[in-house]
Amino acid sequence: MHDQLETLLEMQDLHMQRRALDEGGVRELETGLFEMGAEQAIDALEAKITELELRLGKSNQERFRHLISTRQRAVVPVLAGVCYGCFVAVPTSWAADADPNDKLNVCQSCGHFQYYPS
Amino acid sequence: MRLRDFFSVDAIDLDLSTETKDETLKKLVGLFHLDEKSEGILFKMLKRRENLGSTGIGRGIAIPHCRSLVVNRLRVAFGRHGAGLDFKAIDEKPVHYVFLIVAPPLEVSNQYLPVLGKIAQFSKEADVPERLAAVENAEGFLQLLEEKGV
Incomplete structure (x- = not known):
């Protein structure tokens, strides 16, 4: 697998996890059943996304940011x-x-x- | 929606002999028969989710879960570990029963959350750990799900 594709997949999955914590159903389940600290989890996910972004080339980084913010999926x-x-x-x-x-x-x-x- | 419809016999392992949580996650991911890279990505995502807080919900049960593009439909697997594993569960007790749930980021029928909820509901029933311990084969596991009406 192309190394940039692997990073992009990982970043997208992390974005999904991050976004899911803003959804009522997922957040309720994660904080209730699994007793997850939602705010800490969000901080950890965002930090990891930022770290992974540095592995991308500039044009891929820009394309990823644009797609994830405008169309939710890159x-x-x-x-x-x-x-x-x-x-x-x-x-x-x-x-x-x-x-x-x-x-x-x-x-x-x-x-x-x-x-x-x- | 019935839980048993999501499980296939080859994604049920009643004799896990793994030694660690990581090994167990890898073993269960392996039941999906993905390519090596996809398995690696999935394992990494499950680990990331575990790092945010254990999915061991107590009473010997864990429900690791995540969404990832490496699967093209909702996949579930079940593993039973006789000796029990350190999963850093909420009640700090060993985990014997592991339900793995993975779904793509977007699903047509949006089954991820309902399936996760049904497994949680099933897991909360008082006699479930004991019944899972007594299951003799994969068919027996599926019958138990059916009997419980989940």
């Missing part, structure tokens, strides 16, 4: 040859690669980073 899956950022078919040559995740693919239509789940 990395989207490609399933059955379709980009789940815009639902447009990806070029067949991309999906035909031995492991398409070895490259950092950006959708030509919507601009999201793409990930091919196994």
Whole structure:
């Protein structure tokens, strides 16, 4: 897997965790059932996101920030040859690669980073 | 929605022989048969979640969980550990039963939270730890879920 893609995936997952703690249902469960300290958790997640951002190249960093703030997701899956950022078919040559995740693919239509789940 | 519909027999391990929490998480992630990199990312995310606070909810039960793009649908696994594991659980007692739940960031039917809630509800029933200890095989585990109506 491309190292920048790995970092982007990790950052997006952390953003999801961070955002989920603002949602009523998740926050209630995490602080109730699991007795998590929500504010401390948010601080820890934000610190980790900032740390990981430094591993990205400048253009990827800017694209990630833009996408996550405007469209909530920066990395989207490609399933059955379709980009789940815009639902447009990806070029067949991309999906035909031995492991398409070895490259950092950006959708030509919507601009999201793409990930091919196994 | 029935919990048993989310479990497959090959994602149930009633004889975990792992020695640590990390090993156990890796073992359960392995039941999803993802590629090596995806397994690594998933493990890292589960660890991050554990670092924010243990998912050991007491009475020998833990429910590690996270969302990640490395899975394309909600996945659940169950593991039973005879000797018990140090999971830094809320009641500081060893964990014997581990329910692992992983979902993609966005799901069409949004099942992650309801499934997490149902497992929590199931886990709170007084006789559940004892019943889980007595389960003989994966089918028995699924039958228990059904019997409990979750």
